[in-house]
Amino acid sequence: MTSRTGILLLVSGPSGSGKTTLCRRLADEKEAHYSISCTTRPAREGEIDGKDYHFLSKEDFSTRIEAGKLLEHAEVHGNYYGTLKSEVLNHLAVGTDVVMDIDVQGAAQVRDCPDEKIKIALIDLFVMPPSEGELLARLTGRGTDAEEIIALRMKNALEEMQHWPKYSYRLLSATREEDYLNFKSLILAERLRVSRIL
Amino acid sequence: MTSRTGILLLVSGPSGSGKTTLCRRLADEKEAHYSISCTTRPAREGEIDGKDYHFLSKEDFSTRIEAGKLLEHAEVHGNYYGTLKSEVLNHLAVGTDVVMDIDVQGAAQVRDCPDEKIKIALIDLFVMPPSEGELLARLTGRGTDAEEIIALRMKNALEEMQHWPKYSYRLLSATREEDYLNFKSLILAERLRVSRIL
Numbered sequence: 001m002t003s004r005t006g007i008l009l010l011v012s013g014p015s016g017s018g019k020t021t022l023c024r025r026l027a028d029e030k031e032a033h034y035s036i037s038c039t040t041r042p043a044r045e046g047e048i049d050g051k052d053y054h055f056l057s058k059e060d061f062s063t064r065i066e067a068g069k070l071l072e073h074a075e076v077h078g079n080y081y082g083t084l085k086s087e088v089l090n091h092l093a094v095g096t097d098v099v100m101d102i103d104v105q106g107a108a109q110v111r112d113c114p115d116e117k118i119k120i121a122l123i124d125l126f127v128m129p130p131s132e133g134e135l136l137a138r139l140t141g142r143g144t145d146a147e148e149i150i151a152l153r154m155k156n157a158l159e160e161m162q163h164w165p166k167y168s169y170r171l172l173s174a175t176r177e178e179d180y181l182n183f184k185s186l187i188l189a190e191r192l193r194v195s196r197i198l
Numbered sequence: 199m200t201s202r203t204g205i206l207l208l209v210s211g212p213s214g215s216g217k218t219t220l221c222r223r224l225a226d227e228k229e230a231h232y233s234i235s236c237t238t239r240p241a242r243e244g245e246i247d248g249k250d251y252h253f254l255s256k257e258d259f260s261t262r263i264e265a266g267k268l269l270e271h272a273e274v275h276g277n278y279y280g281t282l283k284s285e286v287l288n289h290l291a292v293g294t295d296v297v298m299d300i301d302v303q304g305a306a307q308v309r310d311c312p313d314e315k316i317k318i319a320l321i322d323l324f325v326m327p328p329s330e331g332e333l334l335a336r337l338t339g340r341g342t343d344a345e346e347i348i349a350l351r352m353k354n355a356l357e358e359m360q361h362w363p364k365y366s367y368r369l370l371s372a373t374r375e376e377d378y379l380n381f382k383s384l385i386l387a388e389r390l391r392v393s394r395i396l
Contacts (some may be wrong), residue, residue, distance in 0.1 A: 100367040125390070169390040185386035192323070192380060 002137070003198040006092035006121055007032075007190045009099045010107045013127030014157035016138035018173050020181045023101045031187055032097040035087055041079040071118070072102070072109035076136065085115070091144075092121050097187055104163040123190055125183070126167040130174060201396040204290035204319055205230075205388045207297045208305045212355030214336035216371050220325065220381045221299045229385055230295040233285055239277040252282070269316070270300070270307035281306075283313070290319050295385055302361040321388055323381070325366040327355075328372060367390030 009032065013019040038054035040061050040187035049055045056064075062081045064070055073082025083100065091098045098121075102110070107124055129135035139153045164170050169186060175178050190196075207230065211217040225232035234251035238259050247253045252261075257385075259278045262268055271280025281298065289296050296319075300308070305322055327333035337351045362368050367384060371377050 049292035050270060126392075165392060167392055169387070170392050170395065171390055182386055182390060186390065188380055188383035189367070189387035192369055192384065194324075194365055194368050197368065 004095055004196045005117070005198065006095050007097040007187060007196070008088060008092060008110075008118060008121035009097065009187060010102050010105050010110055010124040011099060011127060012102055012124070012163070012167065014129065014135070015153060016135050016157060017129050018176075018179060019127040020101050021176075022180060025180060026099050026184065026187065031184065032099040033091045034101040035083055035098050037081055037083055038066065039079060039081045042082075045155060047145050054087075071113060072106040074105060080098055084110045090170040092117060104160055104166070106165070120196060123169065123186065124167045125169040125171060125186060126143070126164040127171045127173060128161060128164060129157075130172065141173040202293055202389070202394045203396065204293050205295040205321060205385060205394070206286060206290060206316060206319035207385060208296065208300050208308055208320065208322040209297060209325060210300055210302050210305050210322070210358075210361070210365065212327065212333070213351060214333045214355060215325040215327050216374075216377060217325040219374075220378060221297045222377060223298050224385065226391050229382065230297040231289045233281060233296050233298040235279055235281055237277060237279045241378060252285075269311060270304040272302070272303060276337075287315055289359075290315060302358055302364070306364070315316065320330065321384065322365045323367040323369060323384060324362040325369045325371060326359060326362060328370065329355075368373040
C-alpha cells in the first residue's frame, strides 16, 4: 500500500442528473466518505444528527463562520447550510477519500479555499442529464405536481447546467451502470496521482 | 456522444513491470490505438511492416528528423527508433485515444514537445513492479540466463525506476486484473475531462 493524502471529489449537477445516487453508491461501497453538511434548520421527522446533517444552533453556526471553520456555507430562507472544514480535512489527512454532493455556489467556494490541503485534494465533476427530454421526464416524477412547479424545476435545472464549463470533469448521464463505472474511474485514477503520494 | 479530442497516454516502466501487457490489452479491447514506432533496423523473421514497426531507411528517417516529423527518437547501436508525429496526431484529431509504450527518455521528449495538440492530449503513467523480489523473479524468467545478464537487467530496471516522480500517475503493480482496472480507469476518467470537449 502506498501512503497518500485523500481526494476531495466535488459533485454538482441539477436535480434529475442522478448525482446523488452516484455519490451515495460510492459511499455505500466504502470507496469514499460522504461529506455530511451542517444546518441550522430543525431536524425533520426521522432525520438523525450526524448522519443526515450535523444540526447546529444559529449561534454555534455563526461562531464557526467567524472562526473560519466553514469550508463553504449559504443562507437559504433564513437558515444556514454548510460544510465544516473538519468534516473534510480529518478524513483527507488519513488518506480517506471524501465525496461532496454540492451545488454550484458551494463548489465555487470550495475551489476558492486557500487551504493547500484542500487544493491538493480537490477534483470536481458536473453531472449532466442525458437530454432535456429525459430531464423533464425525471423532474415530472409521478406526475402529481402542478405544471408551474415542474416548469420552475426545469428552469432552475437548465440554469444550473450553464455552469459545467467551470468544472474539470463532466459526465453525460447514460445508463446507471455505465455512469457509475465512469464516476468510479475518477476516484480510481486519482488514487494513482503522483502529487498525492507521501 | 460528446465530441472531443483524443488522449495520448504515455506508459513507462522497467522490464518486468507489466506495462506492455497493459498497453496491448487496452488496444485489443479497442479502447485506444497502440502507437507503432518506426525504426531503421532490419525487420526480423515474422515482423510485419506497419504492425510491429514502420520500417524506414536511414536516409528516410534522417530526412524526417530534419523536417521535424518525429515526436521522439533515439539512436541505439547505430539504428534509429522513434515515433512519427503523424502516427499520433492523426488519431487524436478524430477523437481516438492513443497509448504509447515508451522509455523514460522518449517520454521526456514527448513531454517537451511544444505542439499544443500534444500538450492537451498528454497524460503519463509509470508502472512499478510490486517489489524488488517480484521484479527479480520476473526478470529471471525461465532461469536459463546467465547470472550476469540477470544482474544487468535488474540494475537497469532499478535505475529506470528512479524516474517515477516525473510522471503524473504511478501504478504499483498488484494482480493482473486489478492493474488493468486501474489502468483503464485512467482513460475512462480522462474521457470526462472538460478541457478536451469540443
